[in-house]
Amino acid sequence: MDYGSASPVDARVLEAMMPYFDKEVGNPSSLHSPGRKAKRELEAARSKVANLVAAPNPKSIIFTSCATESNNLALRGAALRYKDKGNHIITTSVEHMSVMNTLKDLQKSGFEVTYIPVDKDGLVDAEKIKNAITEKTILISVQYANGEVGTVQPVREIGEIASDKKILFHVDGTAACGKVPVDVEKEHIDLLSISSNDMYGPKGAGALYIKQGVRILPFMLGGGQEYGMRSGSENIPGIVGMGKAAELALAEMVDNGARFIKMRDRLMDNILKMEYTYLTGHRTKRLPNNASFRFSFIEGESIILQLNDLGINASTGSACSTKTLEPSHVLIAMGLRHEEAHGSLLLTLGRTNTEEDVDYVIESVPKIVAKLRALSPLYPKKR
Numbered sequence: 001m002d003y004g005s006a007s008p009v010d011a012r013v014l015e016a017m018m019p020y021f022d023k024e025v026g027n028p029s030s031l032h033s034p035g036r037k038a039k040r041e042l043e044a045a046r047s048k049v050a051n052l053v054a055a056p057n058p059k060s061i062i063f064t065s066c067a068t069e070s071n072n073l074a075l076r077g078a079a080l081r082y083k084d085k086g087n088h089i090i091t092t093s094v095e096h097m098s099v100m101n102t103l104k105d106l107q108k109s110g111f112e113v114t115y116i117p118v119d120k121d122g123l124v125d126a127e128k129i130k131n132a133i134t135e136k137t138i139l140i141s142v143q144y145a146n147g148e149v150g151t152v153q154p155v156r157e158i159g160e161i162a163s164d165k166k167i168l169f170h171v172d173g174t175a176a177c178g179k180v181p182v183d184v185e186k187e188h189i190d191l192l193s194i195s196s197n198d199m200y201g202p203k204g205a206g207a208l209y210i211k212q213g214v215r216i217l218p219f220m221l222g223g224g225q226e227y228g229m230r231s232g233s234e235n236i237p238g239i240v241g242m243g244k245a246a247e248l249a250l251a252e253m254v255d256n257g258a259r260f261i262k263m264r265d266r267l268m269d270n271i272l273k274m275e276y277t278y279l280t281g282h283r284t285k286r287l288p289n290n291a292s293f294r295f296s297f298i299e300g301e302s303i304i305l306q307l308n309d310l311g312i313n314a315s316t317g318s319a320c321s322t323k324t325l326e327p328s329h330v331l332i333a334m335g336l337r338h339e340e341a342h343g344s345l346l347l348t349l350g351r352t353n354t355e356e357d358v359d360y361v362i363e364s365v366p367k368i369v370a371k372l373r374a375l376s377p378l379y380p381k382k383r
């Protein structure tokens, strides 16, 4: 129930990767046969990732080491490239820390960042983004979907605004790519961050889509690999794995999505039967595999530890940030008070989950919540 934190590598992906660790070890820059073979595999993977997001030209995919790197490259690369045109960047208050902290860092060197608030469901209003645009705006960065509360943003609407105003549009697609259809052309996306592990590919691989004709500055300089955008010998096993993962995610998206939605809705319908229990994130505009809640009067950490004792791995707050006692900035941005945000539970479904797993969670969560509330001095005990 914690696939948002880490997913296993799909067995078919692992099989595709294996030869590239010890048998097919060419470097794509080499002229000999193993080198050329590696180059062909690199380009085949590029095409597969391009297909996943409907990118017309595979050359627009740059492989990186993770989505965090892709976000850093997109934001820094665009900001520094266009700094003479303007210094204003627009984003939302619910972005992943790899976006938040990169933008904070850019603020230190003179960029101005407007953080657009979200509503109680975590949705950003495209009109608010439009109204925040100034003469100096060079970049808009909005996540496709939130990994923590699952809300899917109106990306196409924002893309149309950005394109009308000729402002670069970066989308952090980490939580969404491979789970919901993404179309960089139709959605007017200039830069899109993609993660490998979030779609059952290996960790240590990621990608950035850079629309043909868009120029950003690289920060990894060296031998000029990846069209000069990300130097360093390519991680061929990881890239082959990411390509295979993208191919499978696209082929199986409709079937997997339908299965997840059924399980997700069953989790939501049943867990929400409990008193003082609320859904976090939008009810329908949400990722198929995300069910997130908050429970009054108890702490998320206690729920996680109790669930762990029952063999259920779940998460509270962000699935992938470092250990911190601060409540999630996403839940706070959605208007929750600190004590409300502390009682959150995030369940992220994955390919190996079954309906029986869902039954077990539906049975276990109420027991744990009742037990913790019985111990909570805040809980209004019935006489």
Ligand code: PMP
Residues within 6 Å of the ligand: 004, 066, 067, 068, 069, 096, 098, 143, 145, 146, 147, 148, 172, 173, 174, 175, 195, 197, 198, 320
């Ligand atoms: N963006 C979003 C929306 C995420 O959910 C995550 C975490 N999976 C990241 C970026 C960062 O991904 P990674 O830790 O793999 O670099």
